[in-house]
Amino acid sequence: MPQLDSSGGGAGGGDDLGAPDELLAFQDEGEEQDDKSRDSAAGPERDLAELKSSLVNESEVAAGGAGVPGAGAGAGGEAEALGRQHTSQRLFPDKLAESLEDGLKAPECASGMYKDTVYSAFNLLMHYPPPSGAGQHPQPQPPLHNKASQPAHGVPQLSPLYEHFSSPHPTPAPADISQKQVHRPLQTPDLSGFYSLTSGSMGQLPHTVSWFTHPSLMLGSGVPGHPAAIPHPAIVPPSGKQELQPYDRTLKTQAESKAEKEAKKPTIKKPLNAFMLYMKEMRAKVIAECTLKESAAINQILGRRWHALSREEQAKYYELARKERQLHMQLYPGWSARDNYGKKKRRSREKHQESNTDPGSPKKCRARFGLNQQTDWCGPCRRKKKCIRYLPGEGRCPSPVPSDDSALGCPESPAPQDSPSYLLLPGFPTELLASPAEPAPTSPGLSATLSLPTPGPPQAPHSTPQSTQVQQQESQRQAA
């Protein structure tokens, strides 16, 4: 498996996990992957033709059957009957994952098992083609909804993008695939939450069949509503509802239809970054270990644990994320993150006003507090949002790690072993520090950055809503 250092090539600095280097690695990897893809594509064209043929057959069968997404692949028997073993491998790799899931479901592995097992599975997927066997029939899937489809056992999964990528024959999208082509498959019924569903369910993997009916392989992709036109998991209809049938559209004016079509334009989600992949994998574990259910608090713990990970461990996720982006690019060459801009409501004006009271940009901070613009590292860590940490000569901002997870209601969870302490420059504006007379805020995001770096005693588990905590922090800052 290529590692991050493979991207360095002596070009980068020492920061092999930083985003820029990561990008470089990604680009290098992309070329490498392109070569691999070409190699794969250079394989027997007959295989592809047969695969397409099998897809057509399955689509036809599915068209006469249930209109459930993934039902097109419900003709696994046909594929088997066709005796195209290789085709089965491509169409139903989820069976491999199911067998892997069996191993993941061992109850005694409730803690500390996910990462190793998942990555063992990952390695297995990466290096070995999925076994094709008799009886690889895709199971009919229940209605696809994000939350309802979460694994019952909280088995962590990696993104389907990566699962797809792990195919022994990853099929690159044609370079000329258009956005329209990408969107067409979404006109299939009830395809909501594909990306969330799939990325959250390695064991169930109802999406995997859909994944392997890549647009480049879907002869029906040009036919709206074609059963074979099953979308990529990253594609999520905006409303989760089925689009109108063509005869319904005729009832509307062209302008209305156009506007509605634009409004209903399905969303291709962003590929998950390394931390998101880590969160998806570890969330269930944290929930099991802690008494928390709120994602905000869980994310705080995960954020700290993320920083507590070794570089090697983080590198695994960076590698996964890189492959996710690689595959996403291959599948949706015309897609841009900009496409999803504005689909989430912008944060409140109060949020922006609050940011105005913050120290500001690193450059402003340096100027404000008399730091050297060239030598003093002053930055908002890698979030690049607020300058609230001041580190001379540091190329990377340490994590704002509080003493332990008990402050977040997770007493069982051990504190990160190598939680870095962070420095404050001499002359650091003490008014930015939390008042020692007041109870230290429990939120590590902002509060930890404003607290003294020396780890204090475990903070009492908070019981106030996080919004209240934020208000308290805000009031403290304003009082300061």
Add this chain to the structure above:
DNA sequence: AGGCCTTTGAAGATC
């Protein structure tokens, strides 16, 4: 019903 919270990283937008 839908936004907020909270995290980090990636990428687009802005200056």
Add this chain to the structure above:
DNA sequence: GATCTTCAAAGGCCT
């Protein structure tokens, strides 16, 4: 080029 903004997941909470 540096900085800022938005979005990606998650699910309880709040309006």
